[in-house]
Amino acid sequence: MPRIRLQSTIAFIAVCCAALATSASSREHPVCQAHPSRSGYAAAPNQHPACPKYRANAEPFGDARPLPAERTFVSPAVDNAIQAITAKMKDQSLAAVFANTLPNTLDTTVSLFQQYPTLSSYIITGDINAMWLRDSTYQVLPYLRYMQQDANLRNLIHGAINRQVQYVLSDVYGSSFNRDALSGTGVFDGDSTWRSSFLGTSYNAMLNKIVYERKYSVDSLSAVMKLSYGFYNATRSLDAFDSNWVAAMALIIDTLQIQTQDTAQEDKNGGPQYTFQRLTVEPKDSLIHGRGYPCSYTGMIKGFFRASDDAQIYCFSIPANAMAVVELRHTAEILTALGQSALATQALTLAASVDQAIYAHGVVQHRTAGQIFAYEVDGFGNYIFMDDAPAPSLLSLPYVGYVNASDPLYLRTRAAVLSNANPWYFSGAATDGVGGAHYGTGWIWQLSIAVRAFTSTSDTEILKCLKDLVDSTVGTGFMHEAFYLDDYGYYSRPWVAWGNSFFGDLILYLSDTRPYLIYT
Template sequence: MPAFTVLNGNIQTRRARVLAITLVIIVFLFFFNNSRLSDRTYLASTPITQSSNINGGTKQPPQANQDKDKELPIAHGEPDASADKLKADADGQDSYRNKDGELAKQPADASRSPGSSASSSASSSSSSAESKAPSSSSSAAAAAAQPPSPPPPPPSSEPCPSFENWMRTRPGPASEGKRKFPLNRPRPECRTFHSPAMESLITRMKSVIKDPDLYRLFENAYPMTLDSMVKWRGYANASTDASSDMELTYVITGDIDAMWLRDSASQVYSYLPLLEASDDKDSLASLWRGLINAHSRYIVISPYCHAFQPPPESGIRPTHNGAYVHNHPMPAYDPEKVFDCKWELDSLASFLQLSVAYAEKTGDWRFFGRHAWVDAVEAAVDAAGAMRLGTYSKDGKVEKSAWTFTGWTNRGSETLTNDGLGNPIRENGMVRTAFRPSDDACIFQFLVPANMMWAKYLESASEIMAKLDGDRARNLTAAMREQAFGIRQGIDRDAIVYRPGYGDIFAYEVDGFGGANLMDDANVPSLLAMPLWDFTRSKFKLPAGKRDYAEVYRNTRKYVLSDDNSYFMRGPVISAVGGPHVGPGKAWPMAAVIAAMTAYDPISGVKDVEKEVEEQLRMVLDSTAGTGVLHESVNSWKESDWTRAWFGWANGLFGELVLKMEAEEKKKGGKGLLAKDWQGDASASTSPAAPPPSR
């Protein structure tokens, strides 16, 4: 009996200890899962005052948190607590792979109407300069022919849902074509930025695009970033920056509440046709300047990082990213400022592209001499310059790399070999980059399209720098042009490879030792997209004996759009370039849009441009699974299997394509694909499933 009593007591004690430990673990996990990176109090925000409606209607919503009681930094940037998932990943899951299948399952409700394009066109007033459509998209006669827009409907008393939840309701009215696309634009009072120029354009394009489904896709897609992704705009705090008139803009990538340099630049760049010079704080020009300033600040902080947290002035708390725990870039980064850190050269190139576009369109050169733009360019040029160093010195010693990266992961594309160095490269003038624009690790780190884009915009941005005063600007101008010339030399020497059946083509990646990765990826910059930044022409010094890059591009294009490209996805739903980010079988509609846009450039060598554009456009139109937006990727054999519906980058590119089509069709008297009926099935003559060229 005594022995039994002791034994029984020990068992009870052990059970109590186990229960206590289990309870502690549960409590710890609960608080850890619901915690944020920091609860620190931010400096007082200085939001831009929003303009009221010209008719006394709704005001533009605040550009910071738009949710009730301002409890969480959700607004339109991230699914709220009722959504079926939170993106980005305390468990290390890849949010890009998520899919909201219920979007495709719910029928459109024609009785539901958040307001037509006409009614929403008067949702806010801005500067008079921006209130008219640009000359490239309209004329005075066309504008005069348009009836005046009716006043907007009164604002709803209902709170603004997250954009993903809004799309799940399939708001109406449905388009009148066979596809029955919903009208996904948020209610006017829920949109994150109001551009009268955009509303005028959407209204005008209804008379240009005759097919109701194609028009609805344009109506949903082109304004998506302005409608739902401009999460905050305001001014820098005077206590932390040289002056308090430094505009700031925070643009999220969609379903992930963080700002990618490349994505945000590309999303806003799509609105270049609408950009006009303006000092108005509610103009598109102000939004553009704010984004350049935000990029400048981030690049100075961490030039090797690619995605960033909200500005502290916004009052939006940083988003937790589980990657901070299992990724180890060196130098390390501050997770309250940086969301994720992968060295992607195209991020810096996109910053310069955004800067050059603003300067050339507005003529506002003085802007670049203020605030932090020169500091950012210097940081970017220095960071890229440090990564031109080869793996080995002349005497064979391993050189110290300015940046390394290792990750604890089950995906090979999420870490680098050789303890974070990546595969060796031989110095040739090009810039080594660890990750592609898809955020996947490079195999050979001289990523050719990223180097092309960086070289081109170094040259273009050097013209801005040359207009600024001082020795620093002059020295930077020379350094930018020298680096661009060195990159062009390296591309000419190592990046052109002979491929049987095609001739000389551009490799996607090279290492300087003779290694080459022959493929292309859907994400821009890509080999297919090269004409978009006009790499083949330059007013600056070019390598001696430069090859005929136009011919090399034509050969490359044929290769990229064939089965010989290991990441060209072919199927009855859509045939387009994909990539390893979401894997084999998933084509990216973005790549089909790029194929259509570049077909208009003479360098493409496309003989029947209208046929090529028609093929690509039909695939995009027929691969939305009834959602009325472009997805990140679509299964080439199953339309309902897709990733990411809230993807501003691809949708903005689609809008660019439609405006490009209109401009080209005007040259031919206005008849063309935009006047076409797209309700019939694709004919065999337009099928993209032709066999690859014989070898």
């Protein structure tokens, strides 16, 4: 072997070994390490056989927000709303959790709010110092209703839209991004071990320091469209939708259209546009051969990672495609208002095709549950029925706006999701709920309980969900990400802003739709 080739081979092996080591260690970050005391609560590691976990120090409910001077953003409109709503609530524990969770994104995660020369907002997830397209959308959604009362808050959300647009234009397949790279400094934020194990196309993306994680998922791009439409719907203003925004929407629509190709079509056209493969001890963190299992054409949009950031089994996710249908139609409304009729038509045509394909290929006859929505299909006739905790999920289909909560097909699907027909449904001494592959068996996500409440038509079920959510904070005053089915006190991620915003938004939703459940 020529010396240069030998040296290259040795160097490659060294990189792979280092990547494997850092990939393995990254699984210990951040969920398997102690988290410092923050804003009046603490969590420490324990010896429970399941990891990740924290052991709660049960404390009385109360104000656990940072001091006003330590908050990363202050909105008088949000603070006034919290005061007005909690004053009317009959359950003081519920009121305390709401008062802590609703403002948590503003209090702790606004890493950058730049007003000049352009509005730009960088919003981290919480204990991971990066901005996810998906998370950042859900983190600020509850604040849309207060923008008209708070110009600074409106600018913050406008800035988040601008930054999402910049990220999409930099890498449409990226799922989370770094802060300072857009300014040209090329500085990584936070821990870099999750990026160190990229291979192939994804390894090349690592060299682009804007990208923190490149787990392409349909719902991430839909989340960008969702926040834009939420802003438009709340303001009826087009001032957030400039030429960059139009370019980003065009890129999203083109990318989703490209991802309707099946595996054979991709090969005929020169191969897949997106691949992802990494050295890892967790199969859910990579794709076989970098592209996942083969799929046949359906008219739906291929995706490769779920909202939990876990790899899909089959490439067509029914919940993610359902969300895409809704948000493509919403985006077409904005594009029409901007005079972008051709692009609006393209979005509507794709939405109609995907909608038809969901019912043609995504409705299956389950052995015990009857006719229901599948979770993922491959176009060859194979499907998997399960549900994952974060939205979009099968449980969340009414929440994302795809079906009515009383739809018979949805109700059968819902009943199956909340039963042993779903391998990720768990029932224990603490409560019952949906988890997923992200943490493994026995772990229930608070997000799934909130989704259950959002989509329920039963007052009794909603009240049970509220009790579960409050009890599972074990006195900390905040949502976590998951807890063990037999003990609320074993939980993961004590600082995850998406869960906090989602709970806050649930209370706002109930105050609009079922005020008698929470008010005196």
